[in-house]
Amino acid sequence: MSENLEYYKVFYYAARFGSLTMAGTELSISQPAVSQALKQLESALMVKLFVRSARGIRLTPEGEILYRHVKAGYEQILLGEKKLSSMLRLDYGELRIGASDMTLKFYLLPLLEAYHEKFPGIKVTVTNAPTPETLDLLRQGKIDFGAVSMPFQAGGELSVTPVKEIEDVFVAGRRFIQYKNHMLDLQELEKLPVISLEGKTSTRSYLDGFLGKSGIRICPEFELATSDMIVQFALRGLGIGSVVKDFAAEYLEDGRLFELRFNKIIPKRQICVVRNGRTPVSHAAEEFLRTVT
Secondary structure: OOOOOHHHHHHHHHHHHOOHHHHHHHHOOOHHHHHHHHHHHHHHHOOOOEEEEOOEEEEOHHHHHHHHHHHHHHHHHHHHHHHHHHHHOOOOEEEEEEEOHHHHHHHHHHHHHHHHHHOOOEEEEEEEOOHHHHHHHHHOOOOOEEEEEOOOOOOOOEEEEEEEEEOEEEEEOHHHHHHOOOEEOHHHHHHOOEEEEOOOOHHHHHHHHHHHOOOOOOOOOEEEOOHHHHHHHHHOOOOEEEEEHHHHHHHHHHOOOEEOEEOOOOOOEEEEEEEEOOOOOOHHHHHHHHHHO
C-alpha cells in the first residue's frame, strides 16, 4: 500500500470525474499536482492506472479494479464524516438514561420533553429501574448517566450532582381520619398497617435507616413495586402509605389524603444525577447533561 493515502483520494476524484482538471478543482489543488500524485501512486503500485483519451482520462482494466475498491472505501469514509457531522449538530445520536419511577416522573420527564422538542432526531432510551440497578448499569457502561435518589454508595469512579430536594411522608385516607392534625410518636408506626416499597430501593432503605436510628422496625402490611400503587392503596384505606410527597401531592391538595405528623421530622434528601467518570458519553448525552446539572 502507498504510504501516502492522499494519493488514493486524488485517484478517486480523477477516476470519478475522468478529468485531471475537475479533480484538481474538487481538491483545490493544481492540475500538475493531480498528475504528479497519480504518477506517484502508479509508481508505488507498479501499474498504469489511467490512459489519456480525447475527453480526458479513462481507467485501465487494472485501474477499474482498484477504483471499485477505493470508491467503496472512500465513500464509506465520506458517509462516516457526514454521520459524525450530523451527530455534532444533534440531528442524529442516542441518549441512554437510567431512572426510577420517581426521578423520571418528577425530575426528568419535563426536561426530556423539552430536549426531544429541540432535538427530535436523537433517540432516547430510558431504562426504568431502582437506584441500585441503575448504578450497576452505569458502572457497566450501559447508560450515559443515572437519575437516582439518595441514599446510595457511589464509589470512586462515579461523580454525583444533587439536582432536586425530595421529602418522604406518610399519607392516609379517611379510614385513618382520627390521626389527622395529631402529633404522633414515630413508635406508633409499628402498630399501623404501613404500605411501602419493596426492599431493594433507595426510598425503602432510607426509611428503614431513619426509623432504625430510633429503634423502630416496621413490618409493612403491603410491599409494592411502585409509589403510584402505594398511593392507590392508601386512597382505598388499605393502610398508611410511605411515599415521596410528590407522588401524593394531587390527593393531599384535594383532601382525599392527608399527611401524618410525627414528633421527629424525616430529613429531606436529594435526587442526584450520577455519571461514570471512566466512561465517555455521546455528544447527545453531553448536551442533555448541560441542561440538567
